[in-house]
Amino acid sequence: MQDAQFHSSISQSAIWKQLQARALEMKKHRLADFFAEDPARASDFSLELPEFLLDYSKNQLDRRVLVDLLHLAREAGLEQWREDFFAGKPINATEGRPVLHPALRGGLAEDVEIGGVSVTSVVSAELGRLKEFVVLLHNGDLTGYSGKRITDVVNLGVGGSHLGPQTAIEALRAHRKGDVAVHFVSNVDGAQLTDVLAGLDAESTLFIVSSKTFTTSETMTNARSALKWLQRAAPEASAETLLGKQFVAVTASPEAAQKFGVLPERVFRFWDWVGGRFSLWSSIGLPIAIACGFENFRALLDGAASMDRHFREAPLEANAPVIMALLSVWYCTFMGYPAHAVLPYEQALHMLPAYLQQADMESNGKSVSRSGADVGYPTGPLIWGQTGINGQHAFYQYLHQSPQVVPADFIGSVTPGHELDGHHEILLANMFAQSQALMNGVDAESVARELSAKGLSQEEIKRLTPFKVHRGGKPSNTILLKELSPRSLGALIALYEHKIFAQGVVLQIYSFDQWGVELGKGLANKLEPKLASGALEGEDGSTVQLIEYYRRITGAVTPAELPEVEVAEPAGEQA
Structure with missing residues (x-):
């Protein structure tokens, strides 16, 4: 991919300058007025995909701005970059690597060869090994050093080797299979490992050491401490026996794992063309397959592959990841809103804000363009958030009445993941109401009428009104899943992955290295x-x-x- 084919410095282009002018204009426009001016806005500014509805109508832009943003994407060469991405070109140029996590889930249009080896074939082979291992574990055929069946699995990993799998397992709590419990340790603070191990039986605990290089300091320190824990429980067993029976490795450096003492047949591989924060679809997802069953893990991959096809094939104006990327560029880079909130109204998605925080900020937190020059403009927002109902009683005061504008993503599902009557309707009513309240706000006249209806004096009304006014004009997207399932979760996560990539392309930065870490x-x-x-x-x-x-x-x-x-x-x- 050569930038010379397109504008060498996107910020000097005519369309960039036009968008800067549009941003000044939009700040004077009431967001709520867009619906009165355009009766078809809700349907025209929405996309319905197989797994969810994306409603982006409550955003601070009109059709002219959207057309200009799409023009910007084409000026930046997004369509060519997208093609190069799926073709396995080395778009991670600072490390000289392709970026092929879609290959892990069957999302490529055609097979790609790296070093003369078919990517599809090696991925398929590794998935087969993963499935075989999970079946043996669930059947009770895998035992610890004393012959006890494995009942607990502890995943030792950090960053993408931890956040992705744990987020998915928490999200799919209604889809768990088998009776093997999965635990996570990511922090080198020994308190976390100590707490997790305190309730486990050393004879029936398996450790998964997940590290791309198998040299990650935090992970390897935890692995060595885990081995010592086993040795204290079984002084009669050799380290070789314990490592052979109760350790599994997931790594792009199998030789290093074997040197540590993990048996070759217990080493599961992924590759250097898989970034850590995009790796849950690989063998890094072994904990997901253990907790939820391999069939559900496969459904997760299939859902992501469906989003790969949508991103690859849909025109930019009807492309959900592209639309979300352009909205992020619009707010962070042009409107000057430096933060973005992720607000899941689904308890099972409680870890999604943290997962997306890493995926987005580790990717696009850059200050240098692809040419090596300072970009001179914001490249990505600060990502934060938590589950919606809890947030309403914590930081939503800031969202509603702070002078700062924080665009938000509301995420929920039509179908509840439980059987309790009445709960889900209250949950969704709150989600819809919050996005509406952020958009509309409450003006002084409405506040005065409300206070008057309560019988307050004019003096009291005048005193209290300024404190109760909500300016509104706070934009948001709403992603409404049909249900939270393995397939829809895969599509949701892949939606954000491609959004992050598209945003980086438009802003002329490399999204897939992480030198700052x-x-x-x-x-x-x-x-x-x-x-x-x-x-x-x-x-x-x-x-x-x-x-x-x-x-x-x-x-x-x-x-x-x-x-x-x-x-x-x-x-x-x-x-």
């Missing part, structure tokens, strides 16, 4: 030994103080023994 890891590796040694020469004053305080409180050193150290000058400051 590496800096802190490298510094942590250098500082860790200094907590013990106290050799702090060259560190800044704050870091010196923090480590010295740690060493003093832990008894590693007394104040009188603290050495004189040379403190590095802050970067860019003259001595």
Whole structure:
């Protein structure tokens, strides 16, 4: 994909400047008035797909803005980038890799070969191994070192090796299969591993070590501690036996897993063309298949593949991920709204905001364009949120009456995941009402009428009215699933994946690298030994103080023994 085919700096294009002017104009326009001016707005600004309805009519734009945004997408070469993405071109250019997570779920139009090997064939083979393992586990044919059947599985992973699988399992709680419990440990803080292991039987616990490189510090530290836990419970068993019977690895580095001691037949693979935050469709999804059954895992993949086809084939103006991406560009980059809320009105989706926070912010949190130049404009919003009803009693006050505008995604389902009468209607009524309230607000005249009807004096009405006014004009999308099922969940997650990619293309950034994550890891590796040694020469004053305080409180050193150290000058400051 060559940017030279399209505008080399999208922010200098005529359509970019036109959208900047449109943004100033739109800020003067009442969002609620759009419906009065355009009776067909709700249907015209909605897309109905097999698994859900996307209603984007409560957004701060008209047809002219939408046409201009689509023009911007074409100016940025989105259609060509989309084609290159599905064709396996190395669109992750800073790492020289293709980006092929759709291949994991059958979402490619045609097979792709990498190094002369069919991607479809290796994915199919690995899925077959995954299915066989899950069947053995559910049948009770897999045992621990003492012969007890495996009853509990602990997934050790962080980032995409944890968030994706746990989000899916929580979302599919109504679709769980078998009696094997799945637990997650992602934090290197030993308190989490300690808490999880406290209720487990060492003889019947299996560990899945999920790490792309099998060198991730947090994950490997937890893996070594898990092995020690087993060894304390079974001093008669060798480490080789425990690793062979009660450890499984999921990695793109099988040799490293085998060196750690995991048996080759217990190593499940994914590939370097799968980004961690897009990996739940691969062997990283083994915990999902264990918790929900392989058939439901396959349905999850099929739902995602259906969204792949929609994104690949639908014209931009009728393409759900593209529309959502353009709305995000419109708000963050042109309207100046730096945050976006994800508000699921479905308890089972309670982890979705955290999952999408990683997927979006780790992808598009960039300040350099594909040419290596500073972009000069915001590239992606801060993603945050939580389940809707809880949020209503927490931060919705900010959404409604803060001067800040936070666009939001409301997500719910028509069909409840339970059999309790009356609950779901209250839930959906709240979801619909909140999006309506954010859009319309309440003006001073309406507040005054309400207070007058309650019998308040004119003096009291005048005093209270400013506090009860809601300005409205707060935009939102509503995604209404027919039901929350493995298939619809797959489609929903893939919708956001493709939205993130399309947004990055339009803004001329690389969405699939994550160099910002590496800096802190490298510094942590250098500082860790200094907590013990106290050799702090060259560190800044704050870091010196923090480590010295740690060493003093832990008894590693007394104040009188603290050495004189040379403190590095802050970067860019003259001595």
